[in-house]
Amino acid sequence: MTLQAPAAHAAADMDGDAPQQDAAGRARTARSAAGRIGGVWLVGVILPVALAAGWELAVAGGFANGRLMPPPSQIWSELARLAASGELWTHLLTTLWRVLAGFAIGAIAGTLAGLLTGASGLARQALDPTIQALRAIPSIAWVPLFILWLGIFEASKVALIAVGVFFPVYLGVMGAIGSIDRKLVEVGRVFRLGRVQMATRVLLPAVLPEWVISLRSGLGLGFMFVVAAEFMGASEGLGYLLVDGQQLGKPAQILAAIITFAILGKLCDQALVVATRPLLAWRDTVRARL
Amino acid sequence: MLTFANLTKTYAGGGVAALSQVDLAVQAGEIAAIVGGSGCGKTTLLRLTAGLDQASSGFIEIDGDRVTTPHPAIGIVFQEPRLLPWLTVRDNVAFGLGDQPRAARRQRADEALERVGLAGYGDRWPRELSGGQQQRVAIARALAPRPKALLLDEPFSALDAFTRASLHDHLLALWEESRPTVVIVTHDVEEAVTLGDRIIVMQPRPGRIYEEIPVDLPRPRDRMSPNFDAAKRRVLKALDNSLNPQHPPGQAAPAGGALWW
Structure with a gap:
């Protein structure tokens, strides 16, 4: 028997709590959400703008000496100078390249290792204690060794960043696999999925939200370690600008580099969020965690 | 048997x-x-x-x-719907049809959805359905491979x-x-x-x-009849x-x- 269409609709409506909205209601929700986001954004801007304006006025009015802590106008003109001479872009691209290369290596290695130890008890017992012991070493401690092994140029820097990115990604993926709902895994078993299919059709999608979160913390650490790497000896990069500014007594240059770091880091993080958003459209959470 | x-x-x-x-x-x-x-x-x-x-x-x-x-x-429907939240309703129903070509899978899933009175719900996410609708999707999923x-x-x-x-x-x-x-x-x-x-x-x-x-x-059974009560x-x-x-x-x-x- 096939159900008559009206009967089917009636039955569909009979379930009662079906979350259905009329078009007008949806539009209303969308508008108010947009308004809320705009408002929140503005609220967040008040504090930094007020602080910057206050300092600018304090220095301009002669209440403070701006030599060690230059006012925003000086930082801005320093940024403009660096950008006009092209220096800024050279340093920025060098740093960006190092972060992305290290991030790619660390994220891929961390994901694979996390999958392995998360899905296999034997691999976890064999590998996880060693990895956890390595994690306990402050990553900066590797620098002298990496420089001896890989030289003072790019390879040692990228290696340090990769190490920094590896651990949060590894921990995130391994933990997420361990906490997958057994009930969903059973659905895979009932439909007789093999090991590979179980991994690609159930385990991986189930850990996607945690994976993206771990990638974001990994990316953040990548930016932390690129500075460390560039402190150790570099002739290019935003970290070099910092050291150079310190040695030559140019606080405006230091602050210009710091602001560039902030903007670059935020943009990279945002790019990661936007790139992974389509993968996470299915989530049913109070608010997106990303 | x-x-x-x-x-x-x-x-x-x-x-x-x-x-x-x-x-x-x-x-x-x-x-x-x-x-x-x-x-x-x-x-x-x-x-x-x-x-x-x-x-x-x-x-x-x-x-x-x-x-x-x-x-x-043998197909099974659990106490909870156990739909995979990252798949659309249609893909959930088609979950057990992995051995078939894509077009056939889609058609079978849509047929199964129609039979449980959820035609047109294929592109929704499970979270957009009520509990009763989700359980119907689970029934459609179990029945789609024709156990x-x-x-x-x-x-x-x-x-x-x-x-x-x-x-x-x-x-x-x-x-x-x-x-x-x-x-x-x-x-x-x-x-x-x-x-x-x-x-x-x-x-x-x-x-x-x-x-x-x-x-x-005899079916359909009258829940009010004396025999049902007995x-x-x-x-x-x-x-x-x-x-x-x-x-x-x-x-x-x-x-x-x-x-x-």
């Missing part, structure tokens, strides 16, 4: 057998409803049949084929009475189409009498069959006796026995 022979299950850690020497044959196309107090092994029986757990001794066969791992001819036997583990227990009644009608309509063998575990006696050709009353510690009660009422009373009494061993079968149940759970 679904056959259980001398089926016994003791969980690791020992103790009383969850299931002890169960012998049962469910005919092809029959609807068997299993009721029983908590700990009577009804869910264990279903998990063994689904191939999710291994029997300690005895065996299960479907048309002469031993069931030790999940079997392609010979369908197992249902208290599938409607989380739903309100009204939704439950509508899903009973849906289930019976679906069953009429292809007449699969159905084993439904429930703690709702009215549900058992509404759906079952035969009601298997189980008894706990160790889990075993206490009584089998045939229900010879069948319900019979099941309630059997349940009550199964939980109070001091009352041998046939003796009157004490007052308030309907609240056996």
